[in-house]
Amino acid sequence: MIAADNTYTNGVALPPGDSPELILVPATPAEKIEALKLNSIAWKGRLDTETYIARENHLHSQQLVKDDLTSWILVDRSEPEGERTILSSCETYKKKAWLAHNGRVEDVSTHGIGSVYCRPQFRGKGYAKRMMEELSKKVDTWNMESESRKKALFSILYSDIGKNFYAQFGWKPFLSSHFALPPVAEEHNVSNGVEATMPQVKTLTAEDVRTRVCNKQILAKERESLRLASMKTPTPKIAIAPDYNHLRWHWAREEFFVKSLFPGREAPTAKGAGDDAAGVHCAWNRNFGSVPEENTLYILRWVYEEPTSPEETKQTIQAMAAILRRAQREAHEWDMSTVEFWNPTPLLQQAVAMVDPNVELVHRQKDSIASLRWNGAESGFGETVEWCLNEKYAWC
Ligand SMILES: CC(C)(COP(=O)(O)OP(=O)(O)OC[C@H]1O[C@@H](n2cnc3c(N)ncnc32)[C@H](O)[C@@H]1OP(=O)(O)O)[C@@H](O)C(=O)NCCC(=O)NCCS
Structure with missing residues (x-):
């Protein structure tokens, strides 16, 4: 449901960003469309909302992402599915990557994160922060069951809001x-x-x-x-x-x-x-x-x-x-x-x-800051990593 102000549609006050009731879950198909409607304000550009949603659906059906895309929403666990208010949202895309170390190259999987969004009326309440905190706990093992490494060594995103916001959750700025x-x-x-x-x-x-x-x-x-x-x-x-x-x-x-x-x-x-x-x-x-x-x-x-x-x-x-x-x-x-x-x-x-x-x-x-969260240290790869071929093709 689309809430217009600082309350849920039933009039109950919105929870604080650090409420234990908040959870990050994959959106249902209807919630995915609702999330797109909400974020269209930021990203539709010259398209009307309907055409923007059609564009996103068209992109989501492309070979690169069609089987590996998750639309995430931050919601209150006490609200029933189908009626829950989207407090914040984002998308993740599983991607193929290479890891080179000590003269060996390994095929690995990673996630790209995009479309991080909170509607204007809900901003400044800590929802996007909470979402990134929850995502940082989930994303590395998400959809990795079929991989030889069950936990991704890293994930990436491109920040349009500078170098500090995402860094606090581990996505550090790289050469941009x-x-x-x-x-x-x-x-x-x-x-x-x-x-x-x-x-x-x-x-x-x-x-x-x-x-x-x-x-x-x-x-x-x-x-x-x-x-x-x-x-x-x-x-x-x-x-x-x-x-x-x-x-x-x-x-x-x-x-x-x-x-x-x-x-x-x-x-x-x-x-x-x-x-x-x-x-x-x-x-x-x-x-x-x-x-x-x-x-x-x-x-x-x-x-x-x-x-x-x-x-x-x-x-x-x-x-x-x-x-x-x-x-x-x-x-x-x-x-x-x-x-x-x-x-x-x-x-x-x-x-x-x-x-x-x-x-x-x-x-x-500020814009398109290539950012990477590295977990390699816990697998013995050391604290730092070098991002090679850091060109626009990988943007998501
Ligand atoms: C960016 C966005 C998701 C933040 O949502 P939010 O729920 O208001 O964020 P939170 O309340 O969790 O966190 C607020 C913090 O984010 C920072 N922040 C929010 N918008 C920012 C911006 N445009 N530039 C830099 N920092 C920003 C605030 O400075 C604040 O930091 P503080 O806690 O140190 O004071 C929201 O403003 C939004 O949807 N913007 C439009 C879309 C967009 O730009 N998304 C990011 C794409 S990379």
Whole structure:
């Protein structure tokens, strides 16, 4: 039931956030829809509530999450199911991940947490805090019966409310930096003439991305890089498996937006760009914000061969620069305000300097703070962990 003020629908006063009567439970299908209705105020953006709920249901049916999504609600245990008031809510998604340690890579499962919400009338009463406290006790063993490790070594979330709130429950902030490049019109003439040095790049379809960004060999190579890195330092390394399903989830989101916001416009087929000769490729998606100024073309994932000579290094950076320019043009075509990509490697930083020397690396303080809760110490993996491949593809 939707309560409008500080009481339940039957007029009884709301409980305090630390009441022993509060429990965190999976929502029923009807409660899941109700939770979406409530949080639509925060996240529907330019969609109406009904379309927003349809979008969320569409995303929930994607391969990446369809069997592994739980919608959680904080409720008072004394209220009967079907009539209980949602005090706070969130979602968790089980994800495949890699753990590299001492020269070995293990397939593990983790949970991503998203859509943490409390309706405006109930805020400041400690409900979101209580929910996170309850979740921190439950999430690691949730839905892990079929796994070799019955308790996840870690879970992740992306905070939009800074670095402190989630840290108090163990989700600590990790590197959260990005570059934001402006869109570029097709006819734009670059004053520093750098485009003359850029190779031609290929625009990638979804199928091209599948074969060039996340085919089996590329994933095997990434795993091998993690394994080699884990032999150099004792700190364990984790990565969310950068599989094709992640990209498909992001594309389902953009395609739903395009269908809803621009009826009649073809769904975008350009899903990335690459230079086969240099072995550099990326996948992207378009994100439509509440206002056009928030529209962002996100580069979800970069893959490239580590160069082994100065000549190869130059070729790699030039290819990255050309791909960035291609992304800027795509952003222009789709009325995106920026091209953004997360936690760039030193080579990508050099490519950005080539494309636009005025653009500086941003260290986010509030939005999309990559946060991770590590339990590895109790399994003998030590107190700290390194988050590798910390790019936008893993966002949830
Ligand atoms: C964030 C949110 C879930 C907090 O819910 P809540 O029930 O009011 O939170 P609680 O009462 O349990 O906790 C309040 C604490 O959270 C902090 N907090 C709440 N909103 C915050 C924000 N926007 N930025 C930073 N901290 C915030 C408060 O400072 C307070 O801290 P204190 O106890 O140290 O004073 C709620 O404001 C909300 O739904 N916001 C809109 C959606 C959203 O941004 N969700 C988070 C996505 S990552």
